Amino acid sequence: MKLLKILTAGVFAGVAFTAANASASVLDTVKQRGVLNCGTDNTAPGFGYLNTTTGQMEGLDVDFCKAVAAGVLGDASKVKFITVTDKSRFDAVLTGQVDVVFAHTTIKPARESSIAIDFLPINFYDGTGLMVKTDAGIKEFANLDGATICTTQGSATETVLAAAFKARGWKDSKVLTYENLEKLFSALNSGRCNAMSTDKSALAAWAGNAPKPADYVILPDTLDKSPFGGFVAANDSKWRNALRWIEYGLFQAEESGITQANLAEKLKSEDPFIQKFLGSNGGGYGKDFGLSDDFIAQAIKAVGNYGEAYDRNLGPKTKMYLDRKGTPNALWTQGGAIYSPLWN
Amino acid sequence: MTIHETSAIRGMAESDRLRSRRLRNRIRHEAIQLGIVALVVVLLGMLAYAVKAGLAEKGIRFSFSFLANTAGFDISEGWTLTSDEGVVPNLAQFSSEMSIASAFVTGIFNTAKIALLAIILSTTLGTMLGVGRLSTNWVVRNLCFWIVEFVRNTPLLIQLVFWYFAVVLRFPPMASAAKLYGGLIVSQQGIYVPTLSWSGGVSTLSLILVTATCVSVLGAVFDPIRGMRRICIFAAAVCFGLLIATGGMTVDFPVANKFKASGGTSISPEMAALLLAVVVNSASFIAEIVRGAIDALPKAQWEAAGSLGLSRRDTVNDIVLPQVFRVVLPSFGNQYISLTKNTALGIAVGYPDLFNIYGTIANQTGHSLEGIIIVMASYLILSWIISSAVYWANRRLNPMGVSR
Numbered sequence: 001m002k003l004l005k006i007l008t009a010g011v012f013a014g015v016a017f018t019a020a021n022a023s024a025s026v027l028d029t030v031k032q033r034g035v036l037n038c039g040t041d042n043t044a045p046g047f048g049y050l051n052t053t054t055g056q057m058e059g060l061d062v063d064f065c066k067a068v069a070a071g072v073l074g075d076a077s078k079v080k081f082i083t084v085t086d087k088s089r090f091d092a093v094l095t096g097q098v099d100v101v102f103a104h105t106t107i108k109p110a111r112e113s114s115i116a117i118d119f120l121p122i123n124f125y126d127g128t129g130l131m132v133k134t135d136a137g138i139k140e141f142a143n144l145d146g147a148t149i150c151t152t153q154g155s156a157t158e159t160v161l162a163a164a165f166k167a168r169g170w171k172d173s174k175v176l177t178y179e180n181l182e183k184l185f186s187a188l189n190s191g192r193c194n195a196m197s198t199d200k201s202a203l204a205a206w207a208g209n210a211p212k213p214a215d216y217v218i219l220p221d222t223l224d225k226s227p228f229g230g231f232v233a234a235n236d237s238k239w240r241n242a243l244r245w246i247e248y249g250l251f252q253a254e255e256s257g258i259t260q261a262n263l264a265e266k267l268k269s270e271d272p273f274i275q276k277f278l279g280s281n282g283g284g285y286g287k288d289f290g291l292s293d294d295f296i297a298q299a300i301k302a303v304g305n306y307g308e309a310y311d312r313n314l315g316p317k318t319k320m321y322l323d324r325k326g327t328p329n330a331l332w333t334q335g336g337a338i339y340s341p342l343w344n
Numbered sequence: 345m346t347i348h349e350t351s352a353i354r355g356m357a358e359s360d361r362l363r364s365r366r367l368r369n370r371i372r373h374e375a376i377q378l379g380i381v382a383l384v385v386v387l388l389g390m391l392a393y394a395v396k397a398g399l400a401e402k403g404i405r406f407s408f409s410f411l412a413n414t415a416g417f418d419i420s421e422g423w424t425l426t427s428d429e430g431v432v433p434n435l436a437q438f439s440s441e442m443s444i445a446s447a448f449v450t451g452i453f454n455t456a457k458i459a460l461l462a463i464i465l466s467t468t469l470g471t472m473l474g475v476g477r478l479s480t481n482w483v484v485r486n487l488c489f490w491i492v493e494f495v496r497n498t499p500l501l502i503q504l505v506f507w508y509f510a511v512v513l514r515f516p517p518m519a520s521a522a523k524l525y526g527g528l529i530v531s532q533q534g535i536y537v538p539t540l541s542w543s544g545g546v547s548t549l550s551l552i553l554v555t556a557t558c559v560s561v562l563g564a565v566f567d568p569i570r571g572m573r574r575i576c577i578f579a580a581a582v583c584f585g586l587l588i589a590t591g592g593m594t595v596d597f598p599v600a601n602k603f604k605a606s607g608g609t610s611i612s613p614e615m616a617a618l619l620l621a622v623v624v625n626s627a628s629f630i631a632e633i634v635r636g637a638i639d640a641l642p643k644a645q646w647e648a649a650g651s652l653g654l655s656r657r658d659t660v661n662d663i664v665l666p667q668v669f670r671v672v673l674p675s676f677g678n679q680y681i682s683l684t685k686n687t688a689l690g691i692a693v694g695y696p697d698l699f700n701i702y703g704t705i706a707n708q709t710g711h712s713l714e715g716i717i718i719v720m721a722s723y724l725i726l727s728w729i730i731s732s733a734v735y736w737a738n739r740r741l742n743p744m745g746v747s748r
Contacts (some may be wrong), residue, residue, distance in 0.1 A: 087703050091712060114410070115710030147603045148420075148533065153691075153700070154707030162418040162440035172604070175418040176614070177704065178694045187694070190513040191532050192613060194603055 025238040026099050027290055030072055038065035039084040039092050039101035043181045045205035046313050046320045047104045047124075048081075057081045061102035063309040064123060064230060064247065067299040068100060071246040074292055076302030085180055087154040090115050093233050100243060102230040104199060106156040116234040121247050123229060123306075125328035125337060127222035128160045129200035131207060134217050136194065141221040146172040150184050150193035153177040157197050160224045181206065195219075199226050201314070201322055208319035242289045249296035251340035252277065253305035254331055260304035267297060277343050285343075306338060307331070399713070410709045411445040417704055419696045421612050422450040422457075444705055451701035452722050458619055458697065459684040459726065465623045466683065467676065470630025475660055477635045488631070495628035501689055503625060508617035508693040515613070518600050527597040527608065534610040536598035540588075549590060557583040614695035618687065626683040633675045637668040670741050677734030681727045688723075698722055 030036055040048035040061050048061040062081065069079035084092045084103055092098045094116060104126070105111075107119045130149070132138045145168070151157040158177060165173045176193060178184045185206050188196040196203070200218065207216040230247075232240050253259075256274065258266050267280045275281040278300075279293035286293040303309050310329070314322045322329075330336025399406055419438045424446040426436045438450040476488035495503070513532050515521070521531030527538035560580035564573050587593050598608030611619075641664060649659040690697035702719045706712035 087707055090707070090710065110708070111710070114405075146601070150694075153694075153703050158417040158704060159440075159708065162416060165418065166440060172606075174420045176420045176694050177696075177700075179691060183694075186509065187513070190509070191517045192513050 025236050027239045027242055030099050034078060036069040036079045037082055037098045038079050039082050039089055039098035039103055040065060041103045042083045044104055044202055045209050046201060060309060060313045063303040064102045067250060067303045068243055068246055070302035071295040071299040072291060074298050086152045090117060093117060100230055100232050104228045105231060106226040107229045108156055117231045118234045118240050120230040120243050122227040123247060126199040126201050126226045126228055128157050128224045128226055129203050129222055130195045130197045130219045131203040131216050132195045134215050140219055144195055145170050147194035148174045148176055149195045149197050150176045150187050151197045152181060152184055153179060156226060161197060164223050204322055205320035242291055246299050248340040249299055250306040251338050252343050253300050254307040258300060258305060259308055263300055273344055408714055410711050413444050415442055415444050415447045416440055417708060419450050422454045422696055424450040447701055447705060448718060451698035454696055455687050455698040458687050462619060462622045462683055463680050466626035466630055469623060470627035471634050473627055473631035474634025478638055492628045492631050495624055500625050500686055501692060504621035504689055504692055507620045512613045512617045518604060521600060529598050529600060529605050532613060533604045534612050535616055536605045536608045536610045538595050538597045539609045540593050541596050550587060553583050553587040614693050617693050618690045618695045622683055622686055626679060629679055633672050637671045638664060641667060673734055673738045677731055680730045684726055685723060
């Protein structure tokens with residue numbers, strides 16, 4: 001009978017746990033815990049990867065994790081990076097293993113409608129591209145009829161490729177899927193895959209990090225657009241809104257010319273807009289979100305504005321340099337699509 | 345009343361008491377069992393309710409209706425069932441406009457295909473290794489010992505990655521892959537073998553030749569008259585050669601082109617690597633089962649065979665193995681089931697087995713819980729099929745009531 005008691009207690013505890021879990025916002029959980037569990041990739045240079053020389057996580061997605069930790073907890077170091085794969089990322093956020101995922105995830109309707117997640121604003125505009133080895137002599141996507149094209153399992157690219165084959169009536173072309181980009185890249189190198197397909201930014205990063213970048217060619221074709229966004233578990237607007245506005249804050253900071261370097265000076269500014277935006281005069285937006293007044297200032301202090309974060313990870317000084325100019329990733333004032341709603 | 349009668353009455357009363365006690369015991373026993381079953385059912389019900397409520401709270405819908413949706417993704421290899429033409433389902437290559445359910449069927453097909461092939465090959469290889477470990481030849485004995493020791497003591501996943509990246513993907517690329525033995529192409533795009541196909545028309549000559557080939561093959565397999573086997577094999581080869589020479593059947597040779605080869609049948613590198621890994625791994629365990637069973641056989645069997653003047657090879661084939669196979673079947677069954685479950689590691693090399701395809705489906709649809717229930721049920725059914733097949737074979741080999 002003792003066993004029975006233990007079992008019943010276990011089941012009731014399970015019911016109580018799921019019920020209690022549902023009512024609280026993740027925002028409160030994170031503040032109580034004092035650490036942000038952030039889901040990132042560790043094999044995507046430029047977005048989320050472990051720099052083996054410094055032993056640190058680096059990338060644009062990593063910077064967004066840090067900005068959130070700084071905005072919510074006031075300390076960018078209070079973030080725990082949890083590696084997610086293309087396959088595991090949705091379950092990781094649904095089961096509460098991570099509070100938010102920034103892992104170069106393409107925003108698609110099927111993901112918000114049937115997986116219980118909510119996307120954050122687009123933080124990078126990308127497109128599905130293809131990379132081949134230079135010696136294969138392939139110049140464009142049309143040369144790949146009958147080829148084996150590889151991608152990662154569970155990515156949006158899988159459906160993009162199937163649709164592209166169908167549209168061109170290619171019967172012999174095959175899609176082969178691997179667990180992660182690392183296996184994908186070694187399959188391309190071994191010759192098993194005639195082309196490797198994923199987001200152009202990731203292709204640039206892998207080619208850039210290779211011992212001989214000239215061995216690889218990224219084809220000019222863009223098969224589909226892939227806007228990236230972080231995401232959180234659905235139906236938690238308190239948490240989602242806090243994160244959305246931290247992200248918009250980084251966009252606005254670039255537009256307003258606030259940088260990591262001039263932040264201290266800007267905090268003393270007499271401009272009422274800047275005072276309200278940075279919460280420097282006691283009247284910021286933070287309170288209404290359940291955050292501290294200066295949450296935007298904290299986020300900027302941690303990673304800089306969007307442009308600074310971009311340059312650090314994808315700018316001209318990096319191996320995977322992706323030019324912002326003329327792409328949607330430029331600020332809206334320069335013809336791009338990086339745009340923050342009003343802050344007044 | 346005699347002493348005998350009193351003792352008889354007492355005995356009867358005693359047996360009555362005994363019987364009623366037995367009955368009470370049985371009722372209590374059954375009541376406890378019923379109680380345990382009821383408890384388990386209630387607990388499972390509560391658990392299911394808790395899971396469903398928890399999912400609903402998180403806004404996750406639990407439903408199997410997504411199975412009818414269009415898949416929208418491709419699978420690199422595998423067949424599925426379609427019922428486009430009439431009621432009879434026919435096999436067709438999976439394509440992205442088919443349903444999610446078809447994608448699951450493709451996964452089950454690929455898993456079953458590799459499991460069946462691996463069962464056949466690992467039994468053959470395992471038996472050879474097991475017998476080899478008891479060989480009188482020092483080299484063979486030690487070679488088999490070290491293969492078994494090495495394979496048994498390293499993780500299967502690592503062996504699989506080794507076979508794929510270090511062996512199969514080191515084959516020459518398609519452009520420089522040469523034809524071996526007339527038609528076989530071994531390249532990193534796959535292994536291509538020639539296939540036979542009917543050349544259309546049916547003539548009397550080809551019918552005779554086909555019949556003759558089949559009879560000779562049957563003769564070679566069942567060997568009704570001792571010593572006829574070699575003649576039968578020779579006859580089969582001759583008849584078959586004539587069949588091709590007269591044009592009754594054509595051989596479809598693979599032809600290499602830019603990216604892959606066309607014609608013939610192919611084994612993908614992923615399948616080849618997974619098959620190699622699972623077969624070699626499973627064979628080493630089967631070798632141990634076989635060796636153990638041979639060791640357990642009374643030594644007198646060997647001595648008796650020796651005194652009859654049988655060679656060692658005949659002793660193994662006619663005396664030892666027939667007795668050993670009766671004993672090892674149940675252990676083989678276990679090995680077959682774990683081999684089948686091990687094929688789920690195919691995900692590591694991109695082989696589209698059931699578990700791999702489940703991963704894609706879960707990601708594209710978000711129904712991971714429903715998917716995993718289907719996957720678990722499929723593996724359960726596959727395991728049941730294997731264990732009932734082994735049970736049936738065991739009953740055939742060891743009929744009830746016949747002592748060994």
